[in-house]
Amino acid sequence: MLAKMMTRLANAAPSRRSFMIGSAAAAGGLAVGFRSAEAAGGATGGVTPFNAYMRIAPDSSVTVIAAHMDMGQGIYDGIATLVAEELDADWSQMKAIGGAGNPKLYGNAAWGGAIQGTGGSTGTTSSWERYRIAGAAARQMLVAAAAAEWRVPAAEIRVAKGLISHASGRSAGFGELAAKAAALRAPASVTLKDPKDWVLIGNDKLRRLDSMAKSSGRMDYTIDVKLPGMLTAVPIHPPLFGATLTSFDAAKAKAIKGVVDVVQHPRGLAVVAVDMWSALKGREAVTAVWDDSKAENRSSADLAREYRALALKPGLAVARNEGNAEAAIAGAARTIEATFEFPYIAHAALEPLNAVVRRNADGTIDIWGGHQMPDIYQGTAAAIAGVPPSQVTMHVMKTGGSFGRRAVIDADVIVEAVAVAKAIDFRAPVKLQWTREDDMRAGRYRPAYVHRLKAGVDRDGRIVGWYNHIVGQSIVAGTPFAAGLVKNGVDMTSVEGANNLPYRFAAQKVDLTTTQTGVPVLWWRAVGSTHTAYAVEVFLDEVAALTGKDPYEYRMSLLDPASKHARVLKLAAEKAGWGSALPAGRFRGIALAESFDTEVAQVVEIAMRPDGSFKVERVVCAVHCGVAVNPDNIRAQMEGGIGFGLGAVMKSQTTLDKGRVVETNFDSHEVLRFDEMPVVEVHIMPSTDVPTGVGEPGVPPIGPAVANAVFAATKRRLHVLPFARVENA
Amino acid sequence: MIELRVNGAVHRLDIDPDMPLLWAIRDHIGLTGTKFGCGIAQCGACTVHIDGQPVRSCSLPVSAVAGQAITTIEAAEGPVAKAVQAAWTALDVPQCGYCQSGQVMTTIALLEANRKPSDADIDAALSGNLCRCATYARIRTAVHTAAKALA
Incomplete structure (x- = not known):
């Protein structure tokens, strides 16, 4: 959805661009980049090492500069694969780092290219052309350098596994020729490899570049940034959403050894100290008085009651309307109705939010962090610091997860970190570090929703009318993105996965009622489809049951048999042995969901325990995501999405008690644990389509597939999430 | 002091x-x-x-x-640590990797005490280590892989 949002935001239509290629010498090696024709027509000069896509060092290592943040989804490896493929590099010589600061180079092509960002599972799509072209251009320049050096025709030169060679016996590594190649004119155009010649794209044997670093404690995240004289700050946020600071007393805190200062910033207070522990102790000693008069003070139960009442009324906006669904349902032979309730959920990435800010002697500023939207953060930081954006350098760190939480339009953590550093006159670098409690209390949750669905079927069991009314907050309302993304009162992130169903209904209507609360909300891994796919796929199962049809066959009857949706559903069913006998106590459920143009179907197998609880034992997952660039990473992302989504539907929720967040750490905000993880089998549908994302699309089908298996076992429908809620007992 | x-x-x-x-x-x-x-x-x-x-x-x-x-x-050194890290990388266990120091340390302690852990032993040892990327299935396989390598 972010992709669609950004596409609409972009000034120009996201048409296929004609590329110009440029290069410039980097320190000791070759830097290669290319610019779109529009960008090159601007005032910018040649491509500099910073705005390029790779650096080739004298030791022949190739460091790819990635336009997308790696939060664990493996996009650095994906991008390195694209470059290495066209460069004919050996995988062992590849490295990857994050780049930022030049939207003309790093703008998300899948969003229209205007700004850099990672989200909506667009990283691979955005990189597909850009990085293959960059790799091919670099290869061509290296070959030209070798041809000149060896006085042989370029056409006779071979490049394979990082070695440039000629039949005469001459050969060289990239590093030996990088400086000479850098001095050459960049090719005006390049020819990309025929897919049959790929050796790295689609290669199942490639391993991630960072696995050893991450298995040996050597991977540095933002929390690990160390700078001379650096101070640590922890925030103090309002106890209620919307409360404002009236006064505070920091005297006791400042008396604690190690506490340097207690400062106010636009989002509350912060305790600045020489280390984390002093900051935490100082925080306990601060007394603050807050004005709650405009704060959100409702409880989750209040909101659910309000939402349920609203769901019974007509929607305030219409997200899809074909035929006369309500009349068709009213006149149907049989009708069915259900109301679903979804909680707020925190992202709960394992690395609590943080950022590091340093002002340098020349007035420039460096910011280290999980910059999922670096251009926006750069601009925001520059405004607070009072410098031009060009003087702010964004260092994109790998992050300990994100799940959407580090893509925040108002740049919350960056605002805090820069404001705190400014409050102490930038006299030392500052690491702002949230605790788990800060992270879980500070909002930006997946919004809570209520869905009310109705369907009418005819005597043959065909759906004559389908109605879905979604009630909940808008993620983008009130942000600069609303203009692009909210159409006719419909926030597309609220309805995606409900208003774009592949199923053929005779008539259908999707209503939306957008609510207002004081609780800040945000996209959460798979965004709208985290709730829409659940409601749709569970309810569709209910319709199938009403008509006495098999849930798989029923879905197939509603799909175009040639569609990718039908094909992934069929693949999952076949691989899972849908319809075959199961051991006693085992039951299956199935679900299908498309998100971010990737189609995923899952068949789960649950084992019922004597006490009525169950364990998800096995998940068979079929995915269509275009060309499979890194097949093992696609499997990893499906596995991870399934585990993430399963924990959420089983146990995760963020509830409010008179406005206060109840679940503030992993003791109460429960997530999937080791012994609850099912065996996951992933089947990737062969495809020649442009690759689509896999970071999010594994999430949506798991919840409804499990719920449908629970129905098969117990005839109970789980309409209130998470499953652990007493309403389901 | x-x-x-x-x-x-x-x-x-x-x-x-x-x-x-x-x-x-x-x-x-x-x-x-x-x-x-x-x-x-x-x-x-x-x-x-x-x-x-x-x-x-x-x-x-x-x-x-x-x-x-x-x-x-x-x-983390020695044959067990080496086997664990080799299995972790061979199977590409980490995604974001933030929990993996803890997963690896817990696994080393498990294998130091029990060279042939059952799935139940692995569950018991690792259920206190969260992985928000849900790499659990690969961790399980990697623990068995490391155990085999050490046998």
Whole structure:
């Protein structure tokens, strides 16, 4: 959805661009980049090492500069694969780092290219052309350098596994020729490899570049940034959403050894100290008085009651309307109705939010962090610091997860970190570090929703009318993105996965009622489809049951048999042995969901325990995501999405008690644990389509597939999430 | 003064006796492979070994562990550590990787004590280590792989 949002935001239509290629010498090696024709027509000069896509060092290592943040989804490896493929590099010589600061180079092509960002599972799509072209251009320049050096025709030169060679016996590594190649004119155009010649794209044997670093404690995240004289700050946020600071007393805190200062910033207070522990102790000693008069003070139960009442009324906006669904349902032979309730959920990435800010002697500023939207953060930081954006350098760190939480339009953590550093006159670098409690209390949750669905079927069991009314907050309302993304009162992130169903209904209507609360909300891994796919796929199962049809066959009857949706559903069913006998106590459920143009179907197998609880034992997952660039990473992302989504539907929720967040750490905000993880089998549908994302699309089908298996076992429908809620007992 | 024995070296630190071992290791000894995830011993990202046993360093005050042999991920060495890290990389276990120091430290302690863990043993050992990327299935396979390599 972010992709669609950004596409609409972009000034120009996201048409296929004609590329110009440029290069410039980097320190000791070759830097290669290319610019779109529009960008090159601007005032910018040649491509500099910073705005390029790779650096080739004298030791022949190739460091790819990635336009997308790696939060664990493996996009650095994906991008390195694209470059290495066209460069004919050996995988062992590849490295990857994050780049930022030049939207003309790093703008998300899948969003229209205007700004850099990672989200909506667009990283691979955005990189597909850009990085293959960059790799091919670099290869061509290296070959030209070798041809000149060896006085042989370029056409006779071979490049394979990082070695440039000629039949005469001459050969060289990239590093030996990088400086000479850098001095050459960049090719005006390049020819990309025929897919049959790929050796790295689609290669199942490639391993991630960072696995050893991450298995040996050597991977540095933002929390690990160390700078001379650096101070640590922890925030103090309002106890209620919307409360404002009236006064505070920091005297006791400042008396604690190690506490340097207690400062106010636009989002509350912060305790600045020489280390984390002093900051935490100082925080306990601060007394603050807050004005709650405009704060959100409702409880989750209040909101659910309000939402349920609203769901019974007509929607305030219409997200899809074909035929006369309500009349068709009213006149149907049989009708069915259900109301679903979804909680707020925190992202709960394992690395609590943080950022590091340093002002340098020349007035420039460096910011280290999980910059999922670096251009926006750069601009925001520059405004607070009072410098031009060009003087702010964004260092994109790998992050300990994100799940959407580090893509925040108002740049919350960056605002805090820069404001705190400014409050102490930038006299030392500052690491702002949230605790788990800060992270879980500070909002930006997946919004809570209520869905009310109705369907009418005819005597043959065909759906004559389908109605879905979604009630909940808008993620983008009130942000600069609303203009692009909210159409006719419909926030597309609220309805995606409900208003774009592949199923053929005779008539259908999707209503939306957008609510207002004081609780800040945000996209959460798979965004709208985290709730829409659940409601749709569970309810569709209910319709199938009403008509006495098999849930798989029923879905197939509603799909175009040639569609990718039908094909992934069929693949999952076949691989899972849908319809075959199961051991006693085992039951299956199935679900299908498309998100971010990737189609995923899952068949789960649950084992019922004597006490009525169950364990998800096995998940068979079929995915269509275009060309499979890194097949093992696609499997990893499906596995991870399934585990993430399963924990959420089983146990995760963020509830409010008179406005206060109840679940503030992993003791109460429960997530999937080791012994609850099912065996996951992933089947990737062969495809020649442009690759689509896999970071999010594994999430949506798991919840409804499990719920449908629970129905098969117990005839109970789980309409209130998470499953652990007493309403389901 | 608190005396901490970390990875074979003795560190005499002028720090609050109540400071959790995690922050002493990270902020004062400068070893950042051990991660902060929850602060209340619920996620396992901060797992280190004390006399070979896995413990949650975020919830242990330094005063309680002074003088004991503390090992962090940076000093995870020997045949078991090597087998574990080899299995982790061969199977590409990590995604974001933030929990993996803790997963690896817990697994090393498990295999040091039990060279042929069953699935139930693995569940029992690792259920205190959260992975938000849900790499659990690969961790299980990697634990078995490492055990086989050590057999």
